[in-house]
Amino acid sequence: MRIAILGAGYVGLVSAACFAEFGTEVTLVDTDAGRISMLREGRMPIYEPGLEALVTDNVREGRLSFTQDLAAAMQGAEAVFLAVGTPTRRGDGHADLTYVFAAAEEVARTATKPLVLVTKSTVPVGTGREVKRRVQAVRPDLDIAVASNPEFLREGAAIGDFMRPDRVVIGVEDGEAGARAEAVLRRLYRPLFLIETPMVATRLETAEIIKYAANAFLAMKISFINEVADLCEAAGGDVHDVARGIGLDGRIGRKFLHAGPGYGGSCFPKDTLAFARSAQDFGTPLRLIETTIAVNDSRKMAMADRVIRACGGDVDGKVIAILGLTFKPETDDMRDAPSLEIIPRLVAAGAHIRAHDPEGMDAARRLLPATVEYTSGALNAAQGADAVVLLTEWNEYRNIAPTKLRNMMRGDLLLDLRNVYDPPAMREAGFTYHSIGRP
């Protein structure tokens, strides 16, 4: 089987490599010449564990190739996937569908035979219908079936998530075109169905809602536990035990109950906003999600204030070491990272920031105030610091020897915004230790 995927971004590239690994012949198309030549040279435009090896293997086996030429990529392809970006539209928070529609129309213009056009990009409900309308307008002569096949990949774990997903969601149009699309997608995902991965085959609209609802629910879980953490702090509870105590109830589940500085990344902030906006348009506001967004936005600022409070209400002239800049570990992605809110606030209050991140420093240099100093390791960041703030839970920070860290500093403040350290051990090492929602 042959397919083409449009968009060599995060989702497109991971999906292309994984489908190729399943034995499908995949051509990945992007309009960005630089990106295509980079991939052809075997260099990855993003950091994702295991991706480079998977890409290299499949290129060598002749199952994966890269091009700017859509027509060539579509030669013999039974399905074309859209994995282009759907960023937040400036001004109103809606998903910007310009790239999706442009790519769909381009595919329609280029098509020479009937095909299945699958949206993998995260799009609001109703987009599939609109894609159908547009491709039909461009090519009334051709039978192009439209399907939705959302992905649930986590950065840093994307390959595992693709190869062993909790479920595969396939949304198709009604009637014969839908049946044809479903058959093609079933064949494509056959290796997963052999390992008994559940499939949700449903209508286009439903699949589109599933994707947003999944992300919004997880974001809501995080905002929920973050608020409970605040209560724990005020009342003397321990949020870690609360999370365990409620999470062991199978109806609630233990995952995504880790209190922290607020969620970031390429999906949750963008998708919750777009979900809330599109629900408003349908006249059925999602008030829980609107509140989730507000709770998360205010949390990042609250974290900066908390650092300032811990420093005695004033950080002017203080040296603050920041460990971790990316929105989570195992990625170089800085999108909507709490560091982007917290660090500028501390800098504005007069702090000198010494920062470290294993993968995110290049991107951070372009996004953070110019006065931020970047160091070659976590211990170096702590050199002469009044306070150390752990913002991202990279493994190398978990494994730091507390006394070594303490000895680098001139102060004794450790703010662990990810609850990775053991409070008694940190106190024993001589720290004044603060964490999230723990006594």
Ligand code: UDX
């Ligand atoms: C998420 C979804 O998990 C994935 O299914 C979807 O396809 C894309 O969005 P990702 O953004 O890569 O994936 O990261 P994830 O691991 O889900 O973390 C998102 C954010 O939530 C991070 O900022 C993380 O630090 C935060 N988080 C997560 C918490 O604060 N607490 C938790 O318990 C879990």
